[in-house]
Amino acid sequence: MKTKSMSLGLLMALLVTGATFAQQNSGSMSSGTATMVGKETKAEFDSQNKKGAAAVSAVAATPAKLSSADQNLMLEVAKGGMMQLEVSRVAVQKASSPEVRQFAQAEVDEQTGLSAKLQEIASAKGVILPSEPDAETQAIITKMQGASGSALDKMYMDESGVKGHEKLDKVMSTVVSTASDASLKGIGKAAHPLVKTHLKVAKQIEMKM
Structure with a gap:
């Protein structure tokens, strides 16, 4: 028994x-x-973000002076990057969807690294970059701060995820094809693939909404 x-x-x-x-x-x-972000796993998405950050970080800042055309391009990159950074910071704090927050955090990380590298290059060349968001970016931030829930998530993915990256995609394409300065062209080549990835993933997330 x-x-x-x-x-x-x-x-x-x-x-x-x-x-x-x-x-x-x-x-x-x-x-x-x-942990899916768009149609990719978070691990896959994180891996691409790390690869892009490393590529940007590796760009050398040369002291050669910029042509007026290259200086304008650098200012466009800085302006677009600041828009993405500031709007994404709001989304990290307020987004209701974990997927949207993950995307926004990746964007903050990307643009923080890009901004630091741009500032390093600008300082080497004696160029002053904007230190505050422009009126258009501030207007988007104000709209987002007044929104919440799924409405805020959709607003962020539309304004920053899709429209913001479409603008940056065009700017980076121009930098890669027309910039004469080695540092600036290096930024374009290093950052453009991740801009394209974020645009693709943003559209995938928006399709789910």
Whole structure:
């Protein structure tokens, strides 16, 4: 009887352990689903962001003076980057969707690195970059601060995720094809692939809304 009782106890323990494992496995599958950003896993998305950040960081800041055309291009890159950075900071704090917050945080990280590199290059060349958002960016920030929930999420993905990246895509294309300065052209080549990735992912997220 004692052996039978021990066997029954062992069987019950195995069943409980199996049930706990199944619950943990199920939870991990659910959390895996929750870490999608667009159509990519968060790990894949993070990997591309790290690769882009490393490429931007590796660009050398040369002291050669910029032509007026190149200086205008640098100011366009800085202006577009600041818009993305400031609007994304609001989204990190206020977005209701975890996916949108993940996208916004990746954008903050990207633009913080790009801004630092641009400032390094500008300082080497004696160029002064804008230190505050322009009126258009401030207007978007004000609209976002007055919104909440899914309305804010959609506004951010539309204004920054899609429209903002479409503008940056065009600017970076111009930098890559027409800039004569090595540092500026290097910024274009390093940052453009990630701009394209973020635009693609932004459209995928917006399609879900």
